[in-house]
Amino acid sequence: MRKIDKVLRWATACLFRWNWNPIKTCKLADGLFALRIGIVNMFVYTDGNNTIAIDASYKTPGLIDEFKKINIDPLSITHLFLTHSDIDHAGSYGIFKNAQVYLSKEEEQMINGLTARVPGIYSNPKILNTYNLLSDSDEIAAGNINVRAISTPGHTPGSMCYLINGSMLFTGDTLILRKEKIFPFYSCFNMNTEQQKLSIRKLAALENVSAIYTAHTGYSQDFKSAFEQ
Ligand SMILES: [Zn+2]
Structure with a gap:
């Protein structure tokens, strides 16, 4: 484990005893990869012709090493979709030199x-x-890849979820997964938790979603049962 990972994990474990459970850098499904820096995941999706990213993790040179593990060149990414502008999600945007950056218009006030x-x-x-x-x-x-923006304010005013090809939902910090079930994100990090609960209800009403990917607490391939409660 790199020094920055150790420091981040230690600080997080000491200060807050919450359950951070990011996915180790790996291939998750056909064309879909998770990259882990410390307590956060960013995601890369490619259909072989076009490659996009959801979030950019912390600003750290260690991210380049994670890209080597999945054998993808960050310069091949043409679209970078930010779920919000917190440093653990937007920090490394600068390494995606060929990417158009996208974020919610309500998030502009944060940057x-x-x-x-x-x-x-x-x-x-x-x-x-x-x-x-x-x-x-x-x-x-992005070529044949379709990305739908779903406005889900609460964690920040412009928090956005992204639905790729109508089936893979990337939720940033709009919610956490605990034992495969959905909960609001840790409220002390949210700017408006009540608004976030409404955003989660909005997500629950989506149809045909197969899998849900969070930024800090892993993923579930059973969207329906994750929201069942
Ligand atoms: Zn975060």
Whole structure:
């Protein structure tokens, strides 16, 4: 385990005794890969012609090593979809030099200094690449890959989930999985947990979703049963 992973895990375990359970860097399904940095996952999906990423994890050179493990060149990524702008999700956007960056239009306030992540103390960093702003239900085509943006505010005002090819749902920090069941994300990290609960209800109503991928607590290939409660 790299030093940064150790430090992040130690700090997290000491300060908060929550259940972080990211997936080790691996292939998850045909064309789908999880990459792990410390306590967070980002995801890469390729159909052989086009390659996209969901989130960009922390800013760390260690991410390049994780890409080597899955044998994909970060420069081959043409579209980077950010679930939100927190540093563990957007930090490494700069290594995807050939990617168009996408995020929710409601998240722009978090990267241009208008809204602080922790009022009076901390704001999320700027994104210096040009970026594209998305609204709820926008669909982006990366060749034959279809990505639908689903606005799910709560963790941050512009938290966004992404549905790839109508079946794989990437939820960022909109929810956690515990024993294969869905719960809201840890409330002390949320800017509005009540709003997040409404967002989760919205996700529960989606049809034909096969698998759900979180950023910190693994995944489930049984979407229906994960939401059953
Ligand atoms: Zn996070």
